[in-house]
Amino acid sequence: MLFNSCGFILVFLPFVFFGFYLIGRYSHNLASQWLAAASLFFYGWWDVRFVGLLIGSIMFNYGAGFLIGHRYFGKPKLLLTFAIVSNLIMLGYFKYANFFIENLNQVAGTTLPLGEVLLPLGISFFTFTQIAFLVDTYQGKVKEFNFVHYTLFVTYFPHLIAGPVLHHKEMMPQFARLSTCNINWGNVAVGLTIFVLGLAKKVFIADTLADFSSPVFDAVHAGGQPMLFEAWIGALAYTLQLYFDFSAYSDMAIGLSLMFNVCLPMNFNSPYKATSIIEFWRRWHMTLSRFLRDYLYIPLGGNRNGTAQRYLNLMITMLLGGLWHGAGWTFVVWGSLHGFYLIANHIWREFKQRMGWGDGGAWSNLAAGALTFLAVVVGWVFFRAENLTTAIDMISGMLGMNGWSFSQDMGATALGAFMQKFDVQFIGTMVLTGRDFGKAICLLMLGLILCFYFPNSSEITRRLHPALNDGEATISLTARIQNKILKLVKWQATKRQGAIYGVLFFVLLSYLASANKSEFLYFQF
Numbered sequence: 001m002l003f004n005s006c007g008f009i010l011v012f013l014p015f016v017f018f019g020f021y022l023i024g025r026y027s028h029n030l031a032s033q034w035l036a037a038a039s040l041f042f043y044g045w046w047d048v049r050f051v052g053l054l055i056g057s058i059m060f061n062y063g064a065g066f067l068i069g070h071r072y073f074g075k076p077k078l079l080l081t082f083a084i085v086s087n088l089i090m091l092g093y094f095k096y097a098n099f100f101i102e103n104l105n106q107v108a109g110t111t112l113p114l115g116e117v118l119l120p121l122g123i124s125f126f127t128f129t130q131i132a133f134l135v136d137t138y139q140g141k142v143k144e145f146n147f148v149h150y151t152l153f154v155t156y157f158p159h160l161i162a163g164p165v166l167h168h169k170e171m172m173p174q175f176a177r178l179s180t181c182n183i184n185w186g187n188v189a190v191g192l193t194i195f196v197l198g199l200a201k202k203v204f205i206a207d208t209l210a211d212f213s214s215p216v217f218d219a220v221h222a223g224g225q226p227m228l229f230e231a232w233i234g235a236l237a238y239t240l241q242l243y244f245d246f247s248a249y250s251d252m253a254i255g256l257s258l259m260f261n262v263c264l265p266m267n268f269n270s271p272y273k274a275t276s277i278i279e280f281w282r283r284w285h286m287t288l289s290r291f292l293r294d295y296l297y298i299p300l301g302g303n304r305n306g307t308a309q310r311y312l313n314l315m316i317t318m319l320l321g322g323l324w325h326g327a328g329w330t331f332v333v334w335g336s337l338h339g340f341y342l343i344a345n346h347i348w349r350e351f352k353q354r355m356g357w358g359d360g361g362a363w364s365n366l367a368a369g370a371l372t373f374l375a376v377v378v379g380w381v382f383f384r385a386e387n388l389t390t391a392i393d394m395i396s397g398m399l400g401m402n403g404w405s406f407s408q409d410m411g412a413t414a415l416g417a418f419m420q421k422f423d424v425q426f427i428g429t430m431v432l433t434g435r436d437f438g439k440a441i442c443l444l445m446l447g448l449i450l451c452f453y454f455p456n457s458s459e460i461t462r463r464l465h466p467a468l469n470d471g472e473a474t475i476s477l478t479a480r481i482q483n484k485i486l487k488l489v490k491w492q493a494t495k496r497q498g499a500i501y502g503v504l505f506f507v508l509l510s511y512l513a514s515a516n517k518s519e520f521l522y523f524q525f
Contacts, residue, residue: 094117143172191466215432239380242521249522320335381395
């Protein structure tokens with residue numbers, strides 16, 4: 001079931017919402033059971049066969065956590081290791097079995113059969129969430145072992161499919177709070193606002209950008225050789241599509257959860273405004289970055305064993321972070337790239353510190369922001385490409401190695417005649433796909449302006465704290481312009497804003513009634 005479907009918005013959500021608060025008048029525990037059951041139904045709507053897998057995972061990890069937390073087993077660390085390995089084996093089978101067998105056949109010349117292993121939706125998220133629970137339990141951070149609340153913690157439908165990755169200690173007190181079952185119309189209003197903003201990003205921006213990113217990547221995968229402009233249009237369109245798609249899901253998850261009086265942790269904070277890769281990973285998929293830091297980088301040794309070991313730990317963390325996103329060499333390369341980016345960023349920071357250099361002022365920060373964005377775009381090419389050949393062909397096109405092409409009209413001018421001496425072609429700028437060049441440029445410009453100059457949804461509603469950890473200050477090159485815009489669009493409980501968001505919601509529903517619904521990109525991870 002998709003957040004951006006009329007069935008979810010008009011049937012599932014109202015039914016679950018009113019049922020939760022009606023039941024909550026009489027029993028907090030029954031209301032929690034209702035929400036957990038609704039979340040399992042939400043998951044089973046995609047494929048009921050995997051509900052059993054999800055329930056089995058919950059029962060196994062709850063049982064292991066209960067034994068670890070109460071020290072019923074003589075060696076809790078051994079039990080912790082067994083439980084984590086079991087989770088990783090399950091994740092590895094569903095996500096990486098075919099990838100492993102395919103590569104083994106190529107390297108060893110074997111002919112092991114490839115089975116049809118269907119990837120359960122959200123398996124990475126509910127597996128990582130429960131691994132964090134097990135580790136926190138072993139460290140004595142988990143105090144409550146209510147099975148209903150634990151089930152709700154894992155299956156809670158706003159986060160189940162694409163995150164955020166949750167910590168037990170930040171969610172369980174909210175589920176246990178009696179006031180959670182009392183409807184708060186202020187939270188409902190703010191939650192709906194954030195949900196509508198996210199839905200608008202998905203429907204009007206992300207899905208529209210897909211009309212330019214997918215045809216270019218698909219054409220290159222089929223053997224086409226992209227020229228400079230269409231390669232950049234495809235790469236930038238996907239860069240912005242992924243940004244608005246993931247931002248949309250993060251907003252909608254926070255908004256939905258707030259309607260049930262539960263705050264999810266902030267997971268997306270305008271990452272393209274970052275002036276370094278280090279800052280980028282503090283803004284992009286924030287809860288995954290937190291998980292990788294706390295449960296992989298730090299256990300590996302973090303920065304405690306010297307510079308060389310620190311960089312090795314960074315590279316291992318990013319490599320595994322890349323593989324977490326998908327079973328493919330493109331994800332390995334993407335993770336490796338970001339590992340090298342982070343190492344280079346740390347080396348540069350240490351060099352600046354030794355030299356006694358400051359931040360360099362506005363122009364230096366502008367250059368740093370542009371370089372960071374360019375590095376991220378190159379990484380997304382590998383992230384999106386079907387295979388390494390497609391990615392390399394796209395990069396070649398972005399470097400101009402396949403030539404430049406302009407419109408036929410320009411070829412008839414004196415400037416065109418001069419440019420032809422340098423092997424520039426005049427056969428159009430979207431040769432591979434036949435898409436409209438002007439529309440693509442306008443859409444890309446709009447997306448870039450929204451990314452760099454507009455406040456995000458959490459900033460619009462920040463004074464009401466709709467998400468956990470949403471008050472962290474971040475550096476932005478466009479802070480002055482953004483603050484002026486923020487004064488105009490910040491959330492207020494007024495009839496005027498209510499009318500604006502109401503009309504936007506109606507327009508979105510009208511559009512969804514006739515449009516094809518697309519999945520969120522992070523569903524595949």
